[in-house]
Amino acid sequence: MPIESTQMKSTPWNMEFATLAFTPGQATQLDAAARHMARAGGPQSIGVRYIAKNHAEGIASTFDPAQSAIAQRFADGQLAALAFEGMCAPQTFDLPDALPELNRLEEDFTCIQLASRNQIFLELVKHKAFAYDIDNAGKISRLVGNFKGGGQSKLPNENLLPTPELSSHAGLCLGAHTEAPYHCSVHASNGHSPAPSALIMTARWNPAGEPTYIIPMREVIESIGSLAALALTSNSFNFTRSDCFVEGLGESGTNISILQFDENGGFAIRYNAYRFSVSDNATAPAIEAFQRLHEQLHRTQGKAYDLQPHRAVAINNSRALHARNVIKDNRRLLIRLFGYSSFASPIVLNDDPLLVQG
Numbered sequence: 001m002p003i004e005s006t007q008m009k010s011t012p013w014n015m016e017f018a019t020l021a022f023t024p025g026q027a028t029q030l031d032a033a034a035r036h037m038a039r040a041g042g043p044q045s046i047g048v049r050y051i052a053k054n055h056a057e058g059i060a061s062t063f064d065p066a067q068s069a070i071a072q073r074f075a076d077g078q079l080a081a082l083a084f085e086g087m088c089a090p091q092t093f094d095l096p097d098a099l100p101e102l103n104r105l106e107e108d109f110t111c112i113q114l115a116s117r118n119q120i121f122l123e124l125v126k127h128k129a130f131a132y133d134i135d136n137a138g139k140i141s142r143l144v145g146n147f148k149g150g151g152q153s154k155l156p157n158e159n160l161l162p163t164p165e166l167s168s169h170a171g172l173c174l175g176a177h178t179e180a181p182y183h184c185s186v187h188a189s190n191g192h193s194p195a196p197s198a199l200i201m202t203a204r205w206n207p208a209g210e211p212t213y214i215i216p217m218r219e220v221i222e223s224i225g226s227l228a229a230l231a232l233t234s235n236s237f238n239f240t241r242s243d244c245f246v247e248g249l250g251e252s253g254t255n256i257s258i259l260q261f262d263e264n265g266g267f268a269i270r271y272n273a274y275r276f277s278v279s280d281n282a283t284a285p286a287i288e289a290f291q292r293l294h295e296q297l298h299r300t301q302g303k304a305y306d307l308q309p310h311r312a313v314a315i316n317n318s319r320a321l322h323a324r325n326v327i328k329d330n331r332r333l334l335i336r337l338f339g340y341s342s343f344a345s346p347i348v349l350n351d352d353p354l355l356v357q358g
């Protein structure tokens, strides 16, 4: 089920989700801008972040007041997710028989064009695309697909591969999570940059329409009760290291909180259903709160969003979890970028392209 359109209705969904639909003229402008950026090398190339900003300013200058207001709501941290719709899909109808190799796809013009378009979307909501030094080999754009096995159908060479890792480069089901790292959400702490403020995803191919589930957390937190929510702010939880981190870098964490007050969105959450546990020093209320959160999430299916080349979705990583089922069609390929809001203060290692310490 796609995210509902933005016509104002007073349902909780519409308070957390919105759609920014482009006019045909804006879609054409956006398409030309993304191609221009791709010809310049895409988000990983020096100078392209400024080209993205210029193009975003040009497109935003054509927004009507409703479009501007929607973009501003996401920029202000007031939405769980923002869908971008009405874009031109790439002109090629090139669904392959099998997913090409990762290094070939990373050089593919259409993939770089879609990554560039994602970077413009981040700029439209006042976010900066960036990469962590410890994650995704330090690259800004991540191709999300079943390269390592674990999908419903086996890859041709799967018997020769190691056991698939729990990451977006495998086909396994990924339970509800925010994106790592999990040490802090907005301001750098103890040598760690904050978690991404947002992630933006589109699809190159998604022939079976396999959805991304988005779970806005405001209602979930309200449903577990105020004292349980308060207990989640205590330093009572551990997490395990992410499988997508660069070998030898990134670490697990102990005695961190799941939830914190945030002056912009009201709260910020860090959670991963398959990586978090209670720490040895957790008190009984903290253990109970963790269990309640787990149970409430189990009852919450989230909003299913069918990513396709003419659609994208930005997810507020402090306000919503996301998840996906086991991959059924191994040709599914998403293109994801992380973004920092204007409120985030990371530890910057390189300004252009933006690389931060994880």
Ligand SMILES: [Fe+2]
Residues within 6 Å of the ligand: 168, 177, 178, 179, 322
């Ligand atoms: Fe994810």
